[in-house]
Amino acid sequence: MGVTNKSPEFLKMNPIGKVPVVETPEGAIFESNAIARYVSRKNGENSLNGSSLIEYAQIEQWIDFSSLEIDANMLKWFAPRMGYAPFSAPAEEAAISALKRGLEALNTHLASNSFLVGHSVTLADIVTICNLKLFHHGGDEAVSAIVESLLIVLQP
Numbered sequence: 524m525g526v527t528n529k530s531p532e533f534l535k536m537n538p539i540g541k542v543p544v545v546e547t548p549e550g551a552i553f554e555s556n557a558i559a560r561y562v563s564r565k566n567g568e569n570s571l572n573g574s575s576l577i578e579y580a581q582i583e584q585w586i587d588f589s590s591l592e593i594d595a596n597m598l599k600w601f602a603p604r605m606g607y608a609p610f611s612a613p614a615e616e617a618a619i620s621a622l623k624r625g626l627e628a629l630n631t632h633l634a635s636n637s638f639l640v641g642h643s644v645t646l647a648d649i650v651t652i653c654n655l656k657l658f659h660h661g662g663d664e665a666v667s668a669i670v671e672s673l674l675i676v677l678q679p
């Protein structure tokens with residue numbers, strides 16, 4: 524990171540040099556959600572993408588929701604606390620408030636639905652659980668300690 528992901532070869536696969544990138548025989552793919560969509564369809568259509576146009580749209584809806592309302596606000600909160608971005612108290616307050624709004628909506632939906640869409644696991648559940656995984660950070664004790672201290676703020 525910071526070396527090979529900035530090489531001309533890597534920038535040909537992702538012009539902003541970020542991971543993840545997947546190399547396929549037909550070409551490279553960047554952006555984690557695009558990669559997830561590709562992998563889920565690689566062996567043909569299946570229930571991960573729903574079984575009707577409305578289910579497909581609702582899966583896309585929850586993927587966008589999870590990325591823009593959950594993941595983006597988690598990162599706006601988490602990145603400055605980790606020293607990856609400048610800290611601003613009002614910006615942190617706004618991120619926490621937006622994150623709570625998103626999590627409350629998710630909680631309400633899942634209180635009466637076992638899955639985000641339909642009656643089995645779809646790509647929406649997989650993307651959402653990957654985004655929420657930050658809350659269960661394993662491995663690095665320093666990161667876990669910061670996540671634990673931040674989680675206290677989310678308690679009702």
Ligand SMILES: N[C@@H](CCC(=O)N[C@@H](CS)C(=O)NCC(=O)O)C(=O)O
Pocket residue numbers: 524525540541542543553554555556
């Ligand atoms: N929207 C991108 C975000 C990718 C991203 O932020 N990757 C980070 C690691 S988690 C990265 O490559 N950072 C290196 C950099 O910013 O140069 C996705 O979902 O794939």
